Amino acid sequence: MSVEDKLKQGPRDGISYPMQVVYCGNCSMPIEYCEYYPEYEKCKQWLEVNLPSEFEKVKIGDDNPVEEEKKRQKRGGKGMIKTKKKEDGPKQVYVSRAPRGKKKSVTVVTGLNSFDIDLKVAAKFFGTKFACGSSVTGDDEIVIQGDVKDDLFDVIPEKWPEIDEDLIEYLGDQKR
Amino acid sequence: MFKKFDEKDNVSSVLQLKSSVQKAIRVKLLESYPHLENFIDVVLPKKDSLRIIKCHDHIEIIVNSNGELLFFRQRDSQWMPTLKLFHKYPFFLPMHQVDKGAIRFVLSGANVMCPGLTSPGAKMTDVPTDTVVAIMAEGKEHALAIGKTALSSDDIAKVNKGIGIENCHYLNDGLWQMKPVK
Numbered sequence A: 001m002s003v004e005d006k007l008k009q010g011p012r013d014g015i016s017y018p019m020q021v022v023y024c025g026n027c028s029m030p031i032e033y034c035e036y037y038p039e040y041e042k043c044k045q046w047l048e049v050n051l052p053s054e055f056e057k058v059k060i061g062d063d064n065p066v067e068e069e070k071k072r073q074k075r076g077g078k079g080m081i082k083t084k085k086k087e088d089g090p091k092q093v094y095v096s097r098a099p100r101g102k103k104k105s106v107t108v109v110t111g112l113n114s115f116d117i118d119l120k121v122a123a124k125f126f127g128t129k130f131a132c133g134s135s136v137t138g139d140d141e142i143v144i145q146g147d148v149k150d151d152l153f154d155v156i157p158e159k160w161p162e163i164d165e166d167l168i169e170y171l172g173d174q175k176r
Numbered sequence B: 001m002f003k004k005f006d007e008k009d010n011v012s013s014v015l016q017l018k019s020s021v022q023k024a025i026r027v028k029l030l031e032s033y034p035h036l037e038n039f040i041d042v043v044l045p046k047k048d049s050l051r052i053i054k055c056h057d058h059i060e061i062i063v064n065s066n067g068e069l070l071f072f073r074q075r076d077s078q079w080m081p082t083l084k085l086f087h088k089y090p091f092f093l094p095m096h097q098v099d100k101g102a103i104r105f106v107l108s109g110a111n112v113m114c115p116g117l118t119s120p121g122a123k124m125t126d127v128p129t130d131t132v133v134a135i136m137a138e139g140k141e142h143a144l145a146i147g148k149t150a151l152s153s154d155d156i157a158k159v160n161k162g163i164g165i166e167n168c169h170y171l172n173d174g175l176w177q178m179k180p181v182k
């Protein structure tokens, strides 16, 4: 395809839209841009596992990177590409109980974020499961109306198998 | 625009759009992007309810009911497509191609300098200044950034110095990394 054709506006014949672009599981960019990612090696590992045919192509392209290097140095600045922020704090869910009024208490769940769980969905789920109020109250906090901490140790691993019972920690009673 | 953007810190509120406002946005988009005409019902289905995410620095993002981020703008500027949307319909913006050497700079958030648009590997579409363009790259198939021209294509060729395109949104910036908004 010539450059003129590539830059021409308007839908192309014979292509059905929306198009599906393959994004890299490591750097999240279209795979043709992986070579610019600071952790290119990890991208390649991902390719090797998930898209072996693309991985083969990349290996061939890697053989002559010298010219590219020379070109780069003519420009000012460093052109530093940052890696994605890592969210690799410890993966752990914390459960605690806090008093509410004289007789009742609420259950506080934090840490679901570290498992990439949508908090709103989770809050709704708890509400339905325990037939009680449940809402997202902070960046990574859900408050469930009622003392359901014992049930959570069963319910959470059941709903999200990636959270093992051992990864849930009970912090005891909180003073509010 | 989204270099230091983080959805946790920069989102201030989410607004449900009235259908009259939605209609007005459709009209605006078609005015700006006539090539979308046959696809607008898929991109913005009439019955879908859109939301606007308001962020700091007067940035607004249009989100559909699936939470997909579609268009963004700053202050009252023209709506620009997100890269994820443009990758699905990669034909409705004028395109400028940068040479290979410029790719890493664009991916680090830098504006596109004129020489990166005039060298042998580059190619421009003829557009005036202040045009929303997709930034393509030599030897690559997909857009790597969305920008706004700081100079007309003629002037970029003539002046060949300084900023040619303002980089508004690029692969792996804060907007690209923003998760679907439920």
Ligand SMILES: [Zn+2]
Pocket (backbone or CB within 6 Å): A024, A025, A026, A027, A028, A029, A031, A033, A034, A037, A043, A044
């Ligand atoms: Zn990658």
